[in-house]
Amino acid sequence: MAVLPIIVAPDKRLKTKCKSVDSVDENIVQLMADMLETMYLAPGIGLAAPQIGVTKRIIVVDTAGKDEDPQPYKMVNPELLGVSEETWIHEEGCLSLPEHYADVERPERIAVRYLDETGTRKELEADGLLATCIQHEMDHLDGLLFVDHISALKRNMILRKLTKSKKLDLANAAE
Ligand code: K1U
Numbered sequence: 001m002a003v004l005p006i007i008v009a010p011d012k013r014l015k016t017k018c019k020s021v022d023s024v025d026e027n028i029v030q031l032m033a034d035m036l037e038t039m040y041l042a043p044g045i046g047l048a049a050p051q052i053g054v055t056k057r058i059i060v061v062d063t064a065g066k067d068e069d070p071q072p073y074k075m076v077n078p079e080l081l082g083v084s085e086e087t088w089i090h091e092e093g094c095l096s097l098p099e100h101y102a103d104v105e106r107p108e109r110i111a112v113r114y115l116d117e118t119g120t121r122k123e124l125e126a127d128g129l130l131a132t133c134i135q136h137e138m139d140h141l142d143g144l145l146f147v148d149h150i151s152a153l154k155r156n157m158i159l160r161k162l163t164k165s166k167k168l169d170l171a172n173a174a175e
Pocket residue numbers: 043044045046047048051090091092093094095096132133136137
């Protein structure tokens with residue numbers, strides 16, 4: 001298994017619409033194992049393939065708490081089958097927007113269809129944090145970040161700060 005570098009915004013690879021996976025072969029199985037390892041180390045509760053530079057419709061998620069058994073989901077070509085009218089506001093973070101957080105309102109419950117790591121079609125009903133996390137990760141597959149759900153003022157402030165810290169990192173690396 002391998003830990004992969006996570007792309008930090010702003011970066012055009014995070015704004016790309018990802019392509020569906022044709023077949024869940026051994027490369028996809030390995031990629032999902034690497035994504036989970038990367039996510040756990042970060043640490044995070046989700047990760048989408050474009051965050052590691054792969055423009056395929058693949059996400060991994062595990063929202064189990066510290067004292068619970070791990071509950072990893074590996075999802076290929078996830079599709080929303082339905083969403084609740086009721087919404088839920090949760091403070092979201094993103095490994096591609098490090099150290100920035102904002103409240104985001106999304107449907108509270110969802111039904112999602114996907115292929116698992118054996119290529120079997122699965123359906124899952126999720127609510128609360130799991131539903132929020134799956135929606136956040138699915139947004140990545142369409143080139144969306146949580147900042148696209150907040151005001152332009154807050155979004156631009158966060159993106160400006162990240163641009164500045166990238167420039168500082170580059171200057172420090174050149175010293
Ligand atoms: O970058 C990502 O897509 C992962 C992101 C997922 C997410 C977080 C919160 C709401 C919706 C989606 C993260 O995992 S950020 C880190 C984080 O939230 C966390 C890290 C350790 C323990 C608990 C949470």
